Amino acid sequence: MKINAEWHKKNKMPKNPTEExxxxxxxxxxxxxxxxxIPKKxxxxxxxxxPS
Ligand SMILES: [Zn+2]
Structure with missing residues (x-):
């Protein structure tokens, strides 16, 4: 598992994120x-x- 700690510091998941x-x-x-x-769901x- 590779963790990009620097990215995580700058990009926190909002506390109550919308689906978007x-x-x-x-x-x-x-x-x-x-x-x-990414979770399967x-x-x-x-x-x-x-769609790409
Ligand atoms: Zn990560």
Whole structure:
């Protein structure tokens, strides 16, 4: 597991994130850090909302 501590310091997850905030956080997180994969359920939502 690789943790990008620097990124985490600068990008805290909001305390009560909306779905939108969670998605944005996870997308940014996945690009910068690998400590925590995107949860499957959230990935499904991302796939539907942001088809690439
Ligand atoms: Zn991380």
């Amino acid at each position: 905030q969670r998605i944005k956080w996870h997308i940014a997180h996945a690009k910068n850090c690998a400590c925590w994969p 959230l990935q499904e939502i991302i796939d539907k909302k942001y």
